[in-house]
Amino acid sequence: MSQPNLRKSPAKFTIPKLSYRVWSVWRRNLDVFLKTIAVNFLPSLLEPILYLVAFGFGLGGFIQEINGQPYINFLAPALVAIAIMYGSFFECTYSSFVRMYFQKTFDAIATTPVSVEEVVAGELLWGATRSTINASIVLVVVVLFGLVTSPLFLFLPVFAFFGGLMFASMAMCFTSIAPHVDFFNYPSFLFLTPMLFLSGTFFPLTAMPQAVQAIAITVLPLTHIVNITRGAISGSVEPILGLNPEILLPISIIWLIAVTAFFFVLSINLMKKRLIA
Amino acid sequence: MxxxxxxxxxxxxxxxxxxxxxxxxxxxxxxxxxxxxxxxxxxxxxxxxxxxxxxxxxxxxxxxxxxxxxxxxxxxxxxxxxxxxxxxxxxxxxxxxxxxxxxxxxxxxxxxxxxxxxxxxxxxxxxxxxxxxxxxxxxxxxxxxxxxxxxxxxxxxxxxxxxxxxxxxxxxxxxxxxxxxxxxxxxxxxxxxxxxxxxxxxxxxxxxxxxxxxxxxxxxxxxxxxKKHIGREVLELDYDEKLVPQLKETFSGSRIEKLGDRLQIFTDKPHGVFDSFLAEYKPQNVSIRNANLEDVFLKLTGRGLREI
Known part of the structure; x- marks a missing residue:
């Protein structure tokens, strides 16, 4: 017998090779979304209205101005940021897991010229699209409530896509190691919920001790998303750790690009390892 | 083509x-x-x-x-x-x-x-x-x-x-x-x-x-x-200890196996041999069928089979 040409571990870490075919996977998810658009649309529309009415008008009446703005104006950009976070995170945890594990959709697509990497990348791009859709709905509500004071808000749907891609990539890392669907309770409660409250969303981070501010800006991605949505909608950014916007905004942008790139590559590799034995 | x-x-x-x-x-x-x-x-x-x-x-x-x-x-x-x-x-x-x-x-x-x-x-x-x-x-x-x-x-x-x-x-x-x-x-x-x-x-x-x-x-x-592994036909009958020596003699050179409570004889012998054996010993629940791929499969992969 000839010497077998033993390959190194087939699951070695690589930069994924992607082609236009990722869009056929994205397109599949869009088609399904459009079939059920009524169910998808209404909750995303209703939720920000409730938040603005309850917290903005209701609770906001008892709260003093923040950075010279009414509380509702402080809150509105955070709702856009939260929509970016939830949109892709839930899509690429629960929904992707159902497609992968229960429906075997990834296996079926992998028998075609679309590669496993492209399937995962298509899912990530779709997650980012969900963030864009959800954030845009919230943005329309915010505009209709008259809470926009800067023309930069027009860039937010595009930003939502990239912010969504980051959360999608992080979510997909959890999906790659999830043994069952209930597993996602962990990231939901241990990762999303702390972010929901500690990223300068419902109250200024500057009200917290320096240590909490430092943690928020180092490890909580939502902090950076909020910085940018707030800058784009209200034209003001909270001086976290005493930094002014000229320094803070570039830090947020660089942080987001670096973290997105890292988790995008990592999640595809982890999923490939899970899907191909 | x-x-x-x-x-x-x-x-x-x-x-x-x-x-x-x-x-x-x-x-x-x-x-x-x-x-x-x-x-x-x-x-x-x-x-x-x-x-x-x-x-x-x-x-x-x-x-x-x-x-x-x-x-x-x-x-x-x-x-x-x-x-x-x-x-x-x-x-x-x-x-x-x-x-x-x-x-x-x-x-x-x-x-x-x-x-x-x-x-x-x-x-x-x-x-x-x-x-x-x-x-x-x-x-x-x-x-x-x-x-x-x-x-x-x-x-x-x-x-x-x-x-x-x-x-x-x-x-x-x-x-x-x-x-x-x-x-x-x-x-x-x-x-x-x-x-x-x-x-x-x-x-x-x-x-x-x-x-x-x-x-x-x-x-x-x-x-x-x-053809290679089984032969042409298979004679199947209920297992009966007393019949085994006669079977071995009549179908010498053929493979005889016990599968559950049935006996199977894989053979190329002409039909006349079957008929005279059946007439003489009258075994229970006899069937003669063509050998098929399942016989080959069970022989080669050996699951659940015991040769006697």
Missing amino acids: GLNEVLIEAKALTKKFDDFVAVDQIDFKVYKGECVGFLGPNGAGKTTTVKMMYCFLPPTSGELKIKGFSVLTSSREVKAIVGVAPQEDNLDPDFSVIQNLTVHARYFDIPKAEAKKRADEQLKFFQLEEKACSPVTGLSTGMKRRLIFARALINKPLILLLDEPTTGLDPQARHLVWDEVRYLKKQQVTIILTTHYMDEAQILCDRILIIDKGKIIEEGTPTELI
């Missing part, structure tokens, strides 16, 4: 999962237009081999080429010419029957109009036209299998991989699948079929590879294998 064109070639093909060797240094060739059956007990390595053919599992070592393309380095080229009907139901429950075909066609870059045309043709061929707009979740098992089969043909594959296409089907649905396989054979589609059903393999396959514990243990046409 290029009858001798090799479409699939495996050389020392091996797949290991950690320490478990699922496929162990196998060599085989499949020629254009052939229908080759992969037979083996559960866990023998059939599905693993098939999964390597459509580039889902990378081989651990050895070589596997599909129409000259390596599954390791040219997976896109391979997958473009292969159609896969996997064992499990992985139809897309988010879509209707026809969308399962058109969406799948999109992954192959088939233009929309062409995809619709092919989908309609397949639904007609597989008698699923009436269900075109139904959700797949409501289909019967037989209909699901046919839709999986139809989906595997949407890219007009040169090679069709059918992994246990009739498992769990009722006889009507099985026969429908068989008719379709025969039709595709006439169209010169090369077919790889894995199955546990020996009658299916005997009817459909030009050539059989019997796999056990990751190795190909025998290979040939169904007729060759039966």
